[in-house]
Amino acid sequence: MENFTFYSPTFFAFGKDTENEAGAYVKRFGGSKVLIHYGGNSAKRSGLLDRVKKSLENEGLEYVELGGVKPNPRSGLVYEGIDLCKKEGVDFILAVGGGSTIDSSKAIAAGVVYDGDFWDFYSGKYIEKALPIGTILTISAAGSEGSPDSVITKEEGMFKRGASGNAIRPKFSILNPALTQTLPPYQTAAGITDIMAHLYERYLTNSKEVEVTDRLIEALLLTMKYEGPRVIEDPDNYEARANIMWAGMMAHNHSCGVGRSQDWNSHNIEHELSALYDCAHGAGLAVTMPAVFKYVMNHDIMRFAKVAVRVWGCEMDFDHPERTALEGIEAFRNFLISIGMPKNFEELGAKKEDIPKLVNVLCRGDGRDGTISGFVTLNEEDCTKIYEMMV
């Protein structure tokens, strides 16, 4: 196990009706003038936004609003949010939505207290300072509610890039599983896939002797394998949604990923798909992961065999462990298809002829050197082959 530091100071309020405590938590964590940042109309239509406003009013808090966050959130709205916060003297950002809204909130929070262009943070600068953020989560997926990370797409060039810093960890996150019950099944499934991707990205490590985090990751994958089909079968299953919601947070607050190298190449390869085709990130990952895993599995057959046996219930083939490894990847792929995820470029809405463009942005965009690194370092030829496997 490698040396590490771990810090996850977010306060979580979990369960039914917890969104009504939003005002009290904003106050507790020092807010007085709030930006409510949200996505489309669903938060309005469901009455969630009104309940949140009422909760702020009950505490005597002022607020302004900025809606319109889209999946794969864009830099344009971030600039707008920064201007609005500066103009209105906002001192607290309250994200009401999923990972996109939270990530957009984090970008605004960092940008408001920074003199330069907020995109600097998405080009590698660590975020040292930000306005405090709270979240009310409406989809289990990104894990952004408990993470120090944010992903934004820059409209010029359509680069999708990440930023990080303990300053953008939410002060509090309100997790009410019932708020996710109105999601369309496809979005629920895309969220499940994203959570499982966060686990696999951590599982694919070159670090040795990491049994505790291996076991924790497997525990969360097993949870998703059990609860995923239950929630797809019955979208009103609060209990299944509750288990998925906590798993989604634990998958990404890093307690299961400490002390080990990680992969994140599936995320990198997918980001270009959702940036170009505006597909759901989880759907893109469902097509990407099996291809990446098959491409890199020879790098460490026993690691893939282990997850196959421990999570997917495959029988170990001691004479041909590579068969077990492959069986586990196929089992994962079939699981994703069974919950309604796409299985190839066509179902995703991606085009074979775009592969050279995808590879170029992936490996050369925004100053990259022709490779992406992770479990295995991949060059342009590797990435081309991987995209081709998805067709």
Add this chain to the structure above:
Amino acid sequence: MENFTFYSPTFFAFGKDTENEAGAYVKRFGGSKVLIHYGGNSAKRSGLLDRVKKSLENEGLEYVELGGVKPNPRSGLVYEGIDLCKKEGVDFILAVGGGSTIDSSKAIAAGVVYDGDFWDFYSGKYIEKALPIGTILTISAAGSEGSPDSVITKEEGMFKRGASGNAIRPKFSILNPALTQTLPPYQTAAGITDIMAHLYERYLTNSKEVEVTDRLIEALLLTMKYEGPRVIEDPDNYEARANIMWAGMMAHNHSCGVGRSQDWNSHNIEHELSALYDCAHGAGLAVTMPAVFKYVMNHDIMRFAKVAVRVWGCEMDFDHPERTALEGIEAFRNFLISIGMPKNFEELGAKKEDIPKLVNVLCRGDGRDGTISGFVTLNEEDCTKIYEMMV
């Protein structure tokens, strides 16, 4: 799953040589005059204490010292520590040791800023305020390095009782697995047992639909089952100690116990043993847990069968699940014996004729009403039978 809040803001620095950063962390978390609180001579002998002092001096921090914490830490030293801190104007407590030292530090930290008797907190009063605490952990066991809990024994009456409050969560905890390499095997094994007890106490729940926390608990039990024998076989196995150390923290920072009722009757029943005989808490638990589990298993056979199959590798007996449940308890007991833990009263140094006294203090001491509650509510007759099973 039940509604809950979760808050674990401790900063963890994990790995080799991290104790040399103690001064920097004390400074970062606001300390200027430090009480170094520690146990016996091992911290002195090993040079650890000198390294810590040097680290504080390097940051220009002042300090005073108070050693002498014993296993099952006593109220007397806490009063002494409180007086010392007040006299010297201490504003930060640095615990160098295991759970006993950390718990004693927490009691001092709460007592210094409280006008009444610190024992009020151990009689049920929630701790709202305390001096900031940092820890340098030297044994994986209690999980106190990441928890809001403390257990102290009151010398008058020998009551062993717990207190709790987010204010006594450590601001930082330094976890260097190498510091645990000098522990005698018996203490290492007692620590392993304590960690597994924290997991079982959470596993034994009456809450339904808690798959995610069930799986996380099982993951940590599986880790202990794998790493425990490795570290007993080779005390210098840094990697095994590292996995155990992180498992010990995760077992007790509550991320695996949220949203579910818990047991803690094994802890309550054991506390009277270590209070009376001054045995290692983990050793007492090794004798207590199998007896308690056998006594209560009919309350929920399938729960005991589940841990038997998933953790202990028992084959499910679908016609007689109670046989599987019992087999799991026996497997756990044999595991504890195999790492060197005692298996009965005699090996623990406890006496059958003391049982009435033990039961009386357990069920009637310090204002209790004749029962202890948890997975199953136990009365004096139940507790008598359980102690008799341990003879």
